[in-house]
Amino acid sequence: MANKKVWFITGAGRGMGVDIAKAALGAGYQVIATGRNPEKVTEAIGEQENLLVVKLDITNLAEAEAAVKIAVEHFGTIDVLVNNAGNFYAGYFEELSPAQIEKQLTTNLIGPMNVTRAVLPIMRKARSGHIISISSTAGLVGVDFCSAYSTSKFALEGWMETLQLDVEPYGINTTIVEPGFFRTDLLEPESRIWPELSIDDYKERTEQTRAAWDSMSGKQGGDPAKLAQALLTIANEKQPPQRWLAGADAIEMAEQKVVTLQKQIEAYRELSSSLAYEDK
Template sequence: MTKTVLITGCSSGFGLAAVGLFADEGWNVVATVRRLEDGAPFAGRDNVLVARLDVQDPATIEAAIQAGIDRFGGIDALINNAGFGLFGVFEGTSPEKVREQFDVNVFGLMETTRAILPHFRANRSGVVVNITSGAGVFGLPMSSLYNASKFAVEGFSEALSYELEPLGVRVKLVEPGGVLATKFGQRVGAEAAQTTAPEDYAPIIAAGETLFEGLRAVRRGATPADVARVMLEACMDRTDRLRWVATDDIKPLVALRREAGEDVYWAEMRKAFALKG
């Protein structure tokens, strides 16, 4: 039988690529966007339903899920892809932006998951794929809030997997690194421009920006299509595997964090990232 996936954040980047890939692979796709006009790239595809979904608006979440069920008869997979990143020192970020970071990346993801679980439980089947980041595995300078939101999703997903596995519902984590051909970096830059940090942080901010510019210059990042392929693999996986590292650029740091031991990890990270004032 044809499977159906609902994907959040489909107007660009990973979500946009995932809609095309899943549809090409024969899935029905509920492609959700905050503005319906952003669904124009999917017009004319019989197996794609464009639905409005803003993860900060619970009513749109419920409506999009119901629209997908009504159109395709059910939903088999949820990909929580919507999100954005804040870049800058914590003290220079407004409380309003802190809340927005968590409203979108954490609470919106949770609300979307909560809304679809009754459907999955009724079917004793389903998969929740949460898109996190290398920033959900290791800390990075100038990224404390984005790190915090992605660390939260990692912990939530791991714990949730214990609760849902006996009900026939699987949880998966896809962890991409730096993919340059998306609008994510543009949003990060726009958000960073709105922060105002105390002058004491100026040398740290300058060093951090130089560090990340250097990383961007040498990065041979994956494409959104590569990450979408990992999403598809995770959705189709029938094992109890939880995590997929989706891009090669972060694999050395992920291995350092998860395999090298605490002392080795911190020695290497401080060498690479410690910023001196």
């Protein structure tokens, strides 16, 4: 490939990040695969000529800046940034401690901001680039038992929508990816972080939800390898979408959101439209 794109992927040691890295490498691209444990990243992806593995905790801005510097010194630039790294604090709002909610936001919102902040000067100088952030349908629709997670993803999407306005004049595109349920390790016991607090009113619902998730783990309908290949298509579009729904279940949830929102608009259209200040 005469002009190899350079992909910078966070959270590449497990889950969807591994599939994205392998797909990009398979397409002949140069890949910087990052993770808190570089050994696990190398083990998951395998050693390859076009692969550079770099240690990165996305919650640490200094580490993000250092990782980007290493990447540019090695490959010369960064064309595509995939903000994939994240975690999942499950539970009802009252049972999640303030510290847990802060950690959820730090990883899923501030983390991608840190990495993007480090990468943007490279892309602005090149007057090109593509920032892809992996969100969730939980970033479009509130999901039961996911108050902290949905909050972090809603915030991620708000930031990404505004970021597009910031960077578009410099030839940089942004894409929010909203996957439905994919067969990753997100629902596996070691991937979920449970509430630190316990309230009797929520006990029965918590037990039922945890049981339902346990039964669903490993049976989700989406194939992460296919999502990774689809991302290559998205990244090669001349004008990539600002928002991309990944999976038939994601489309269904989005369409229902549109219907619900339109009903709410119509139900209060007259009241909403009656609020103009009337000069006397």
